[in-house]
Amino acid sequence: MLRNxxxxxxxxxxxxxxxxxxxVAAVFSYVVLGAGFFTTQKAQETVYKAVEQSTTNILIKGxxxxxxxxxxxxxxxxxxxxxxxxGAPSIDITKMKVIYSNATVSPVSMSYVALGTTPTAGxxxxxxAPSISGDDQVNIWIxxxxxxxxxxxxxxxxxxxxxGGAPIxxxxxxxxxxxxxxxxx
Numbered sequence: 020m021l022r023n024x025x026x027x028x029x030x031x032x033x034x035x036x037x038x039x040x041x042x043v044a045a046v047f048s049y050v051v052l053g054a055g056f057f058t059t060q061k062a063q064e065t066v067y068k069a070v071e072q073s074t075t076n077i078l079i080k081g082x083x084x085x086x087x088x089x090x091x092x093x094x095x096x097x098x099x100x101x102x103x104x105x106g107a108p109s110i111d112i113t114k115m116k117v118i119y120s121n122a123t124v125s126p127v128s129m130s131y132v133a134l135g136t137t138p139t140a141g142x143x144x145x146x147x148a149p150s151i152s153g154d155d156q157v158n159i160w161i162x163x164x165x166x167x168x169x170x171x172x173x174x175x176x177x178x179x180x181x182x183g184g185a186p187i188x189x190x191x192x193x194x195x196x197x198x199x200x201x202x203x204x
Contacts, residue, residue, distance in 0.1 A: 076104040077115075077178050077187045080156055085168070085193060085201040093167030094193050094201065097174070102156045109152030112144050114181030117161055121174050127164050168193050174203070 080102050085094035103110055113131040120126040131149075132141030144159045151157050161176070168174045176189040191203035 076107055078102045083191050083203045085203045087197045090198050093169045095163055095167040097161040100156050100158050103151050109150045110180045111150045112157055113149040116179040117142050118177040121168050121172055170197050171195050
C-alpha cells in the first residue's frame with residue numbers, strides 16, 4: 020500500500036499563508052503609521068502657525084501724540100512709536116494696515132505712503148528700516164482723512180500687521196482744547 024505523504028506540503032502551505040499575513044500586516048501598519056505621522060506633522064504646522072500669528076504683537080512705546088495746524092483746530096496727524104513684543108518675529112511696517120474711524124468718519128483703511136509724497140491719508144515712518152524686530156522701535160505718522168478729529172472726540176485705530184497676527188485696537192480721545200502738539204489720552 021502506497022501512502023501519500025502530504026504532511027510536508029500542509030506545513031509549507033501554512034508557512035506561505037503565515038508569511039502572506041505578516042507581509043499584509045507590515046504593509047498595513049506602514050500605511051497607518053505614515054498617515055499618523057502625516058497627521059501629526061500637519062497638526063504641528065498648525066500649532067506653530069497659530070503661535071506665530073498670536074505672538075506677532077505690536078506694542079506702543081510711550082505716548083500717542085496728535086498734531087493740529089492751529090490751536091483748537093482738528094487733529095490732522097497722529098504720531099506714535101511702535102515696537103514688537105519680546106520674542107515676536109519682525110513686522111514689515113510698509114505692509115501694515117491701519118484702520119481709522121471716528122464719529123464723523125467711517126472706517127478707512129490706510130497703508131504705507133512713502134515720505135516725500137503728499138497723501139490725503141496714510142502712514143509714514145521714521146527709522147532706518149521698514150521693519151521692526153527685536154529691540155527696534157519705529158516712529159510712525161498717521162495722516163488722518165479730512166476733516167481730522169475735533170476736540171473732545173474719540174479716534175479709533177486698528178493696527179493690522181501683514182501676514183497675520185493679532186490686530187491691535189487703539190482708542191484715543193482728543194483733549195477739550197487742542198494746541199499744535201497734543202498728548203492723546
